[in-house]
Amino acid sequence: MSSPLWITATPLASDGELHIGHLAGPYVAADVLSRSLRADGHPVLFTSGTADHAESVELRALRGGRKPEEVAEGFRAAITADWLRAGVRLDRVVRPGRDRGYRRWLQELLLGLYAQDVIVPRTRLAYYCESCRSWLHGAYVTGACGHCGARGEGGLCRRCARPNDAELVDPTCARCGAPGRPRRCRRLYLALEPMRELLADHWRGAELPPRLAVLCESLLEDGLPDVPVGHPGEWGVPVPVDGFAGHRVDSCFESAAMQLFGYGHDKQPLPERALHFCGLGHAFCHVVLLPAILVALGLKLPQAFHVNDTFDAGCGEPDGAPALWALDLLTEFGADTVRRHVLTARPQGPVHGVGRADLEHTRALLDGTWNSWLSRLFAAVREDSAGRVPDAEPGGEGWSALRHRLHRAAEDLREAYGPEAYDPRRVVALLDEVVRCTADFGYVNGFERHRPSGAVRHLRALAAQLAVASALTAWAWPVMPEGATRLAQALDVPPGGPVIPGSLVPPAAGTRLAPPSGPVFGF
Structure with missing residues (x-):
């Protein structure tokens, strides 16, 4: 049998339930492609995961007086159940908090890249909250993106997809509302600029949609950034490098690396081709970080990308109305109706809502x-x-x-x-x-x-x-x-x-039909 076509969908942060924005983004669209290929006899491996170590998981736990692992476990179970209700059939779902060998695998990957000087220590400015006495990163800090001006969280901008580490305007602590103060912090970084030619060659050969082509060319023109691989914190996989005790692996880097664990590249050859489905806000992980890891490992993988704009979970509802949760919609309208609708409403341009x-x-x-x-x-x-x-x-x-x-x-x-x-x-x-x-x-x-x-x-x-x-x-x-x-x-x-x-052939003559008592499609 030939190697399977690898289809990925962005690992979803287990900080809340699945909503219609997620279904309208990568998951149903990737599942439709997976099903059509399987029906045609092609081997497919469809993978995703849950980003249990995202900062938003820990933040939600702190606000609710719970443990982060309890929050991650509960929402992971809800997310995977709703995927099944929506008919999204994943071959593998990476569970960072439960999958055997995952933590050790991630730490060994990081150590290997550190040994090659692909991951390097740097002392750079980072945000710190004097009131909370804690470093601010990811969901812990909000502000305006220094590239496009859109307001959002730290880490990656959901509008322009660029990293905004220490580049937010008016950074604010998400816990107490105090301003984030810049402080020097020694962390580990993935140095992208030394990979310039290899990444540029990869992007030239990839099937990039125009928005991602603009992102990659802009990064090349501005100088490829150093991307944080770790940060001071208590939640997540410990950084195994000497001198960085108390640091945890950054959730963006982990989301990119998680894709390789889901495929099991160290146990089987990489496929001839991969197709990645993601929202624009997560595109950097798919189109930059994952290829950078592959390049550093000496692996060449042709890749194509299907990207959608961010979908507002409450779009189309009156102001102040609750978000449209997947479980509620699937229970009320059925999987057929929801799947069919999100495929037609899947945002490729400006989002008008549903x-x-x-x-x-x-x-x-x-x-x-x-x-x-x-x-x-x-x-x-x-x-x-x-x-x-x-x-x-x-x-x-x-x-x-x-x-x-x-x-x-x-x-x-x-x-x-x-x-x-x-x-x-x-x-x-x-x-x-x-x-x-x-x-x-x-x-x-x-x-x-x-x-x-x-x-x-x-x-x-x-x-x-x-x-x-x-x-x-x-x-x-x-x-x-x-x-x-x-x-x-x-x-x-x-x-x-x-x-x-x-x-286009009728059933055998004489076959007794057994139509359902209710609607055939939807309900």
Whole structure:
């Protein structure tokens, strides 16, 4: 078997529950690609993790009077459960606090890079809170980004994706609100400038979206920064280098390194190619830190990137309304509705937001087109063919033209599902077109049942529609796996086959249909 295509999604900080912004970002989109590739027979390894050692986890624990490990454990369990509810099937989820050998692996990686002078000690300014008597880093400090002016936390800017260590304007302690004072602090840094030529060569060969290309070229033009690898603190993996007792591995560096642990690169060869899904705010970890680690280890890995803008969890809701939590939405609307909607709403440009009214619209669309057509089809088969697949060749008025259009749609779907031209929005639009055209075909040919000589013609039209329904158990499975599986069970066919024109075949004649009591897609 050939080496798998490696698909990654950003490790999620276990400081809160999964919300719709996360689903609309990397996770559902990466899962759709993973499913489509598997259905086509390609080996895939889909990995992610939880950033249990993020500063935001410790900060939430302090505010709630709890231990950081309790916060991380509780939210990790909730996040992974919600991934499953949303149909996101990850092969491996790295759990830094629980995975055996993880801490030692990370420390050995850091020690190896330190021995190569890739990680070096530097004395630089960092922020300190006199009131709390603690160093400020990551979620512990807020301010305006020194590059783009956007307000946010320390570490990485969510708007421009650049590191802002000691470069915030008006830094403020997130715990007490006191101003952060610059102090000299000796820490370990990943020195990127010595890797300039190797990184530049990597970025030239990578499939970078324009926003990431701008980021990388800007970094090269300004001089590649030294990126902190550790900081004084009590939460996280201890830095194993002599002279840095009391320091912990930086969560940004750890998130990048975690990807390699998830793949298990030290136990198996790297894949021929990797596809990374991330939000813009985490892009630096994927497009800079991970390649830098690979370059330092002497590993060459072609990589492509799918990046989305940051999605506001409460977008579309009235001011002051609570965030749209994944568990609530999945319980209320179902995985099919939520997955379909976030793929169309997945932010590629300015974010306009989404609220419950938008999800209601998506559910109504599924009911008014997909489920309505299937309900009519099942009813017609029950009334005109005793609930069994008719013994007739697909046909009917306009079937030749529709079949040609459907074959073309299958080829277009295959392209949009593929890694080279992956476009989940186009996938949804193509699937909707297939259903609308078939529903129109069924309506027109429905009149045949009332013509004395039209019974056979009507049965042929039912067989044609059942062929489309059977194809949708494969064509729609990556996007709406629950509905595609219910449809496959109703037709007594296996779900999740390859997206090809050859799927356009009705179930075996005489098969008794078993339609569900409720909607097929969504609920």
